[in-house]
Amino acid sequence: xxxxxxxxxxxxxxxxxxxxxxxxxxxxxxxxxxxxxxxxxxxxxxxxxxxxxxxxxxxxxxxxxxxxxxxxxxxxxxxxxxxxxxxxxxxxxxxxxxxxxxxxxxxxxxxxxxxxxxxxxxxxxxxxxxxxxxxxxxxxxxxxxxxxxxxxxxxxxxxxxxxxxxxxxxxxxxxxxxxxxxxxxxxxxxxxxxxxxxxxx
Amino acid sequence: xxxxxxxxxxxxxxxxxxxxxxxxxxxxxxxxxxxxxxxxxxxxxxxxxxxxxxxxxxxxxxxxxxxxxxxxxxxxxxxxxxxxxxxxxxxxxxxxxxxxxxxxxxxxxxxxxxxxxxxxxxxxxxxxxxxxxxxxxxxxxxxxxxxxxxxxxxxxxxxxxxxxxxxxxxxxxxxxxxxxxxxxxxxxxxxxxxxxxxxxx
Numbered sequence: 096x097x098x099x100x101x102x103x104x105x106x107x108x109x110x111x112x113x114x115x116x117x118x119x120x121x122x123x124x125x126x127x128x129x130x131x132x133x134x135x136x137x138x139x140x141x142x143x144x145x146x147x148x149x150x151x152x153x154x155x156x157x158x159x160x161x162x163x164x165x166x167x168x169x170x171x172x173x174x175x176x177x178x179x180x181x182x183x184x185x186x187x188x189x190x191x192x193x194x195x196x197x198x199x200x201x202x203x204x205x206x207x208x209x210x211x212x213x214x215x216x217x218x219x220x221x222x223x224x225x226x227x228x229x230x231x232x233x234x235x236x237x238x239x240x241x242x243x244x245x246x247x248x249x250x251x252x253x254x255x256x257x258x259x260x261x262x263x264x265x266x267x268x269x270x271x272x273x274x275x276x277x278x279x280x281x282x283x284x285x286x287x288x289x290x291x292x293x294x295x296x
Numbered sequence: 297x298x299x300x301x302x303x304x305x306x307x308x309x310x311x312x313x314x315x316x317x318x319x320x321x322x323x324x325x326x327x328x329x330x331x332x333x334x335x336x337x338x339x340x341x342x343x344x345x346x347x348x349x350x351x352x353x354x355x356x357x358x359x360x361x362x363x364x365x366x367x368x369x370x371x372x373x374x375x376x377x378x379x380x381x382x383x384x385x386x387x388x389x390x391x392x393x394x395x396x397x398x399x400x401x402x403x404x405x406x407x408x409x410x411x412x413x414x415x416x417x418x419x420x421x422x423x424x425x426x427x428x429x430x431x432x433x434x435x436x437x438x439x440x441x442x443x444x445x446x447x448x449x450x451x452x453x454x455x456x457x458x459x460x461x462x463x464x465x466x467x468x469x470x471x472x473x474x475x476x477x478x479x480x481x482x483x484x485x486x487x488x489x490x491x492x493x494x495x496x497x
Contacts, residue, residue, distance in 0.1 A: 102449075132417045135335025206341045214415035214462075244486070247479040248471055254463035254483040260450050261458020268450050278448040282455040285445070286487045 117155045119145060124162050126253045126257030129207040130262070133163055137221055145179045153294035160221070167221055171228045173201050192289050194238040195255065199279040202263035203272050213257060243289035255286040318356045320346060325363050330408035330465070334364055334418035360421070368422055371413055372429045374402050379435045388443045393490050395439040396456065400480040403464035404473050411465030414458060445489035456487040 123144050127136040138159055142149045156162040175198030184190040202209035212218055222229045239252035259279045266275050284291060298363045324345050328337040339360055343350045357363040378398030385391040403410035413419055440453035467476050474482045485492060 126466075130417055130420075132333045132335045134333045141327065178326065187477065210415070214411070216331055245479075245482065248468055248484075250463050250467055250471065250476060250479040251483050253466045254459040254480065254487075257462020257466065258459020259456040261462060262455035265454045265458065266451055267449055270451065275451060278446075278451040279455065281446065281488050282448075282452050285489065286459065286483050288486065 100117075116147070116151065120147075120152055120155055120162070121166060125166060125208050125211065127216065128163075128166075132231045133159065133211065133215050138162070145248070155160045163217065163221055166208060167212065167218065170201065170205060170208055171231060174198065174235060175228075175231045176232055177201065178238065181238050182234070188289060190238050190290075191242045191287055192284070194235060195259070195283045195289070196258070197258055198235070198279050199263075200259050203276040203279065205241060206266065209260045210277050213260040213264075239287060240290065242287060242289070249287060255283050258286065259283050298423065316437055317348070317352065321348075321353055321363070322367060326367060326409050329364075329367075329412045329416065334360065334412065334416050339363075364422055367409060368413065368419065368429070371402065371406060371409055372426075372432060375399065375436060376429075376432045379432055379439065382439050383435070389490060391439050391490055391494075392443045393485070395431065395436060396460070396484045396488065397481050398491070399436070400456070400460055400464075400477050400484060403461050404477040404480065407464050407467065410461045414461040414465075440488060443488060443490070454486060456484050458482050459487065484486065 120141060123141050125137065127140055127144060131140075136159070137195050138152050140151055141162075142152045156165065177200075179192060183192035184193050203211075204269060219227070222232070236249060236252050236256070239255055240249045243249075243251040245251075259282070262279050262282065263275065270278075281291070283289075321342060324342050325337065328341055328345060332341075337360070339353050339357070340350055342363075343353045357366065378395060379403075382391050382394035382398060383395050406413075423433070437450060437453050437457070440456055441450045444450075444452040446452075460483070463480050464476065464484065471479075482492070484490075
């Protein structure tokens with residue numbers, strides 16, 4: 096799901112030493128979080144899915160929250176990067192468009208993780224303990240709410256963000272990344288009343 | 297959240313006999329499911345929140361799944377009703393518009409339950425064991441996918457459905473139902489390329 100993980104099952108107690116185990120634990124966690132929610136996934140389930148012992152998981156992550164944090168950190172860093180670039184655009188429409196296209200790109204590449212990040216209530220408690228990340232979400236919302244086609248208290252911006260994340264996470268696996276990204280951007284631009292670049296003056 | 301529940305806390309073992317207890321258990325479950333996800337909410341947490349014994353909860357629901365079913369049944373019945381009416385409209389645009397407006401109405405009245413229904417992975421397992429409900433979801437999707445402004449394999453329809461549900465569930469409590477519903481419908485129509493009724497020929 097996130098990056099390219101080796102998915103061969105292993106059942107040795109020394110699995111903590113096998114290169115790539117941490118990545119495989121993270122990939123499997125994303126997949127199980129998406130299927131059973133964060134609260135519905137135990138470290139034991141992740142170990143079982145990978146054919147590893149629970150000790151091998153503990154070697155990398157002491158708790159499920161630590162694992163969730165390790166998954167959230169790169170995606171919030173990516174979103175923060177898009178927010179920073181978008182905020183430097185010269186006008187409100189360009190800022191919103193940069194935010195939308197950057198976000199569509201992120202959720203397309205991380206289809207399942209994007210759903211967990213956007214919709215799983217367990218992520219909210221992580222956000223509460225990481226004010227720098229909730230600050231990023233607020234700036235992301237503000238960039239889109241700034242150009243709402245009619246005043247709507249952020250409802251339109253929220254429809255755009257949750258719709259783009261939801262559209263990515265429910266998309267058929269037959270749809271390749273480039274096509275999905277383009278479709279999400281087109282839908283997002285219509286929500287926000289942003290013109291297609293080709294029709295810009 | 298759903299209907300009008302009496303929210304007075306009670307700590308008697310005879311709470312099962314107090315009228316309205318079943319409704320209060322359901323209302324509290326929706327609120328906790330929204331805050332902690334279905335898998336992250338135990339019957340004990342619901343009992344604690346209401347100041348009831350676990351026996352009082354058991355009197356109404358033997359398992360969390362039974363409780364989830366009791367919550368899902370009315371909302372899927374409402375969606376099925378909207379789907380049936382929408383399917384009788386004379387053309388594709390009217391069918392999609394009836395589906396969109398009916399759905400926006402449902403998620404506005406059930407803001408938290410709509411988020412649980414749309415985004416909580418635990419609901420998917422309920423759907424699997426209730427093929428009549430997954431059939432309703434498929435018909436709901438088909439009604440919207442039918443008028444996608446450009447072919448997108450259902451991505452646009454999915455952005456509309458998840459965006460409208462997401463927009464409702466994240467909306468500020470300051471926004472009244474009528475305003476929220478109108479804003480969700482306006483955003484949904486833009487996603488789907490549906491004209492505002494006033495601009496219809």
